[in-house]
Amino acid sequence: MKRLLIALMTTAAAMSLAASAQAADKLKACWVYTGPIGDFGYSYQHDQGRLDVEKALGDKVETAYLENVSEGPDADRAFERLAREGCKIIFGTSFGFMDPEVKVAKKFPKVMFEHATGYKTGDNLGIYNARFYEGRYILGQIAAKESKAGVAGYIVSFPIPEVVMGINSFMLGAQSINPNFKAKIVWVNSWFDPGKEADAAKALFDQGADIIVQHTDSTAALQVAEERKLKGFGQSSDMIKFAPKAQLTSIVDDWGPYYISRVQAALDGTWKPDNVWLGIKDGAVKMSAYTNMPDDVKAMAQATEKKIVEGWNPFTGPVAKQDGTPWLKDGEVADDGALLGMNFYVKGVDDKLPQ
Amino acid sequence: MDITVNILLTIATAATPLLIAAIGELVVERSGVLNLGVEGMMIMGAVAGFGAGYLTGSPWIGLLAAIAMGAVFSLLFAVMTLSLATNQVATGLSLTLLGLGLSGMMGTGFVGQPGEKLPNLYIPVLTEIPVVGKLLFGQDPIFYISIALTAAVMWFLFKTRTGLTLRSIGDSHTSAHALGIKVIRYRYLAVMFGGACAGLAGGHLSLVYTPQWVENMSAGRGWIALALVVFASWRPWRVLAGAYIFGAVWIGQLHAQAFGIPVPSQLLSSLPYLATIVVLVLISRNKRLTMMNTPASLGQPFVPDR
Numbered sequence: 001m002k003r004l005l006i007a008l009m010t011t012a013a014a015m016s017l018a019a020s021a022q023a024a025d026k027l028k029a030c031w032v033y034t035g036p037i038g039d040f041g042y043s044y045q046h047d048q049g050r051l052d053v054e055k056a057l058g059d060k061v062e063t064a065y066l067e068n069v070s071e072g073p074d075a076d077r078a079f080e081r082l083a084r085e086g087c088k089i090i091f092g093t094s095f096g097f098m099d100p101e102v103k104v105a106k107k108f109p110k111v112m113f114e115h116a117t118g119y120k121t122g123d124n125l126g127i128y129n130a131r132f133y134e135g136r137y138i139l140g141q142i143a144a145k146e147s148k149a150g151v152a153g154y155i156v157s158f159p160i161p162e163v164v165m166g167i168n169s170f171m172l173g174a175q176s177i178n179p180n181f182k183a184k185i186v187w188v189n190s191w192f193d194p195g196k197e198a199d200a201a202k203a204l205f206d207q208g209a210d211i212i213v214q215h216t217d218s219t220a221a222l223q224v225a226e227e228r229k230l231k232g233f234g235q236s237s238d239m240i241k242f243a244p245k246a247q248l249t250s251i252v253d254d255w256g257p258y259y260i261s262r263v264q265a266a267l268d269g270t271w272k273p274d275n276v277w278l279g280i281k282d283g284a285v286k287m288s289a290y291t292n293m294p295d296d297v298k299a300m301a302q303a304t305e306k307k308i309v310e311g312w313n314p315f316t317g318p319v320a321k322q323d324g325t326p327w328l329k330d331g332e333v334a335d336d337g338a339l340l341g342m343n344f345y346v347k348g349v350d351d352k353l354p355q
Numbered sequence: 356m357d358i359t360v361n362i363l364l365t366i367a368t369a370a371t372p373l374l375i376a377a378i379g380e381l382v383v384e385r386s387g388v389l390n391l392g393v394e395g396m397m398i399m400g401a402v403a404g405f406g407a408g409y410l411t412g413s414p415w416i417g418l419l420a421a422i423a424m425g426a427v428f429s430l431l432f433a434v435m436t437l438s439l440a441t442n443q444v445a446t447g448l449s450l451t452l453l454g455l456g457l458s459g460m461m462g463t464g465f466v467g468q469p470g471e472k473l474p475n476l477y478i479p480v481l482t483e484i485p486v487v488g489k490l491l492f493g494q495d496p497i498f499y500i501s502i503a504l505t506a507a508v509m510w511f512l513f514k515t516r517t518g519l520t521l522r523s524i525g526d527s528h529t530s531a532h533a534l535g536i537k538v539i540r541y542r543y544l545a546v547m548f549g550g551a552c553a554g555l556a557g558g559h560l561s562l563v564y565t566p567q568w569v570e571n572m573s574a575g576r577g578w579i580a581l582a583l584v585v586f587a588s589w590r591p592w593r594v595l596a597g598a599y600i601f602g603a604v605w606i607g608q609l610h611a612q613a614f615g616i617p618v619p620s621q622l623l624s625s626l627p628y629l630a631t632i633v634v635l636v637l638i639s640r641n642k643r644l645t646m647m648n649t650p651a652s653l654g655q656p657f658v659p660d661r
Contacts, residue, residue: 036570038459038466068571153613186612187620193574194565196605199369203609206361218572220565223469242469242567352617 029053029263030087031065032078034094035192041217041236042191042253043067046093046116049255056260060267071096079104083111089266091259092116094191095160101125112271114262117162119340121273128258131279132162133169133339135251135287137314138304139213139233140173142248142290144181145297146231147211152183153204155214155221157191159354161342163215168346169314170213173304175348184209185351194220205230211248222246231292238288249301250288258284277336281309315339320347360489362606367490367498368564370602372397372556374501376580377587377594378508379552384584385512386545387525389654391447392432393553394577395454400425400557402458405470405568414471414562418497418555421562425554426547428454433546437539440656455571465568472566473497495563497555502595504552509591521545525650528657538657553577586634588648597634604630 031050035043050063064087069078075097082090083104089112092101098118105113105125113125121127143152152174156163167185174181184207186200193216201212201221205228212232214221219242225232226243234240234250258278265271278284287305290298308314317328322345328334345353376393383390403424408417432450435441473495476482481492512518521541524531528538556576561568579601587593608623 036459038462038568038570040467040567040569044466184613184615186609187624188609189621189624190574192569192571194567194569194572195369195372195560195574195576196609198565199365199606200609200613202361202365203606203613206358206365207610207613209613218565218569219567223565223567237467241467350615354620 026062027060027089027263027267028062028064028085028087029259029266030063030082030085030090032069032075032082032090032092032094032097033065033067034069034071034096035067035217037065037067039192039217040219040239043093043217045236045253046091046255049259052256053259053263056256057263057267061263069097073100075100076104079113080107083108088112089114089263089271091262095162112266112273114274121275124273126273127275128262129162129277129340130253130255130284131277132251132253132285133165134279134308134314135285136166136169136213137173137308138287138301139249139251140170140175140181141177141304142293142297142301143170143211143213143233144174144177145300146248146293147181147209149208149210150178150181151209152181152211152213153201153207153209154183154185155197155200155204155212155216156185156187157216158189159187159343161340164345164353165339165342166215167349168342171346171349172314172319179348181348182350183213185349187354188216190216192217194218197221198224201225201232219243234288240288240291245292247288248292249290252286252288254284254286257282279308280305281311321345322347322349360486362610363490364494366599366602366606367494369605370598371495371498371501372559372564372576373580373583373601374595374598375497375504375559376553376556376577377583377598378501378504378591379549379556380580381584381587381589381591381594382508382512382521382552383545383549384653385525385589385650386521386542387528387650387652387655387657388436388542388546389443389447390429390432390436390450390546390549391444391581392429392450392454392577393549393580394573394575395451396425396428396550396553397454397557397560397577397580398458398571398573399428399454400554401561401572402462402465402557402568403554404558405465405561405566406461408471408562409465409468409568412471414473417471417562418473418558421554421558422551423554425557426551428554429546429550432550433543436656437542437546440658443654443656451577459570462568462570466570468568470561470566470568473562495559497559497563500555505591505595512591522650525652528652528655532657532659538659542657553580556580588645589650590648600630600634601627 033043037047066078092115095117101115102120105122115127117129188196197216198220201224210230212221212225214235219239222232222243226246234247238250240247290301313333315334317332318330319328321327400421404417404421407420408414435446436443475495478492482488532538583597586597604627608626
């Protein structure tokens with residue numbers, strides 16, 4: 001087995017040498033996705049960003065990507081392979097790539113690494129993230145206005161800070177309209193399984209929710225909402241085509257501008273590991289058209305969006321934790337560190353956080 | 356009452372693709388061939404079904420395309436393992452890998468496009484009967500096909516002469532060959548039947564379950580179908596029971612979560628698999644029965660001596 005591995009590695013190294021010799025004049029930028037680029041969700045949007053880089057920087061760059069890379073030990077090999085193949089800048093786009101990327105970044109000090117949605121940095125490893133929670137606050141407000149039952153169904157993937165933050169922001173938004181608003185939460189333990197997402201949506205609707213929110217990547221849940229003549233929100237991409245009568249709005253990720261600026265910096269030699277968290281005001285988080293709702297709800301959503309662009313943070317006190325203990329004092333704003341490590345629910349969430 | 360009906364309907368939708376793919380694989384394995392490419396054939400069926408439905412606007416044509424694609428794709432496996440006598444495990448695995456990759460490539464143009472959905476059955480009066488109406492007369496067409504298919508396979512394997520011949524090939528291909536039975540021809544047909552079923556199961560995914568095309572949308576269902584065949588100790592009615600137990604636990608855990616039952620969701624998510632293992636252990640306690648049902652020459656390549 002060991003011998004086989006060594007043989008494989010030497011061939012890979014030889015091949016990468018050949019590849020880098022050919023492309024010496026171009027900068028090679030590479031991406032690692034956890035899902036398929038055809039998921040029409042999270043990984044799809046990252047890949048759109050990659051295509052934007054190709055379009056903007058033209059023949060100065062060469063891009064490559066690996067899709068369907070599972071989070072965990074397998075990711076080590078993916079990053080290592082790209083680094084050996086002559087990638088000069090590598091973007092890891094999923095939370096679970098954090099530790100593998102830290103490890104591989106140490107091995108290849110001359111390669112520039114960037115990791116999305118994580119919190120560990122290094123000499124050649126920067127992090128970037130988008131403030132999706134800003135959009136989720138708006139979803140919460142719309143849900144509370146539009147739901148007749150006062151209950152939303154919330155489909156979630158894994159209990160990581162990113163997701164918990166989203167649930168909390170959604171609930172704060174909903175409670176700002178209807179203090180008794182409830183969300184039923186179902187963990188599907190997968191980022192991407194259309195069948196399971198559809199089943200979860202059906203289960204939630206059957207149990208009385210009349211609006212669906214998701215933090216998983218496919219359009220399946222929204223299609224169930226369309227079929228049942230109920231409402232829901234899209235995720236990552238504008239999914240209006242799949243649910244013309246059901247989608248209220250969708251939080252759309254737009255990574256293009258960020259990727260272009262970073263690859264440009266790498267070309268200019270000005271790249272430094274960064275730590276950025278882009279929101280609605282930076283254009284990295286966009287709300288797709290507000291549809292299927294009355295004008296006053298639409299106006300409210302737009303007003304909140306404007307407030308957020310002007311610098312207001314949805315996590316502004318007073319906010320209490322789930323058990324009632326105070327977290328943020330009146331007017332106090334949560335700092336980014338607290339948000340990025342969030343592992344508790346705010347008051348009113350009707351679920352036990354999986355540990 | 357409504358919620359019970361809805362839950363049962365959801366379970367049926369979740370169980371149907373598993374049942375169809377597993378019934379097909381059961382026939383393949385009864386003939387003594389182990390095809391691990393179910394996942395690959397399923398996803399090829401899904402992309403073909405979606406594509407044909409999307410391009411022609413008719414989900415029925417999509418359904419036929421899914422079946423045809425599954426059968427054609429399985430031919431690749433048949434030629435390799437039956438005519439060229441390659442290793443069945445390795446060939447099956449590569450069929451899955453090839454299917455996942457190829458379907459992704461074929462489906463590039465379909466990503467982000469809403470597809471056609473097969474309409475549910477609707478019979479005036481009958482479908483409107485409270486409770487049972489929707490369950491018996493209001494489901495998607497593939498649900499009825501899956502039940503009919505199970506009954507037909509049961510009848511074919513245990514009540515017809517051809518079925519007996521097929522099973523005898525699975526038990527000892529050399530003896531069957533000595534008797535003058537055309538082993539390879541039977542196996543070709545069995546593999547293609549399995550492929551057609553896997554393709555149909557894939558079509559169910561992209562035309563009924565979640566009418567859309569996305570890469571990897573089968574999400575491991577082919578592997579569950581494979582496990583179900585072993586779980587059912589190669590008995591069709593047990594495949595049916597297994598698929599529905601799996602579906603029920605699968606849907607049940609989602610409802611338990613939505614209901615707010617304070618059990619860790621990771622545990623709930625693994626329940627369908629745990630339940631399958633437990634039942635498997637219970638069933639296989641009777642060694643003789645298990646031995647009797649296991650096709651004895653399963654997975655062994657057969658090269659007829661001339």
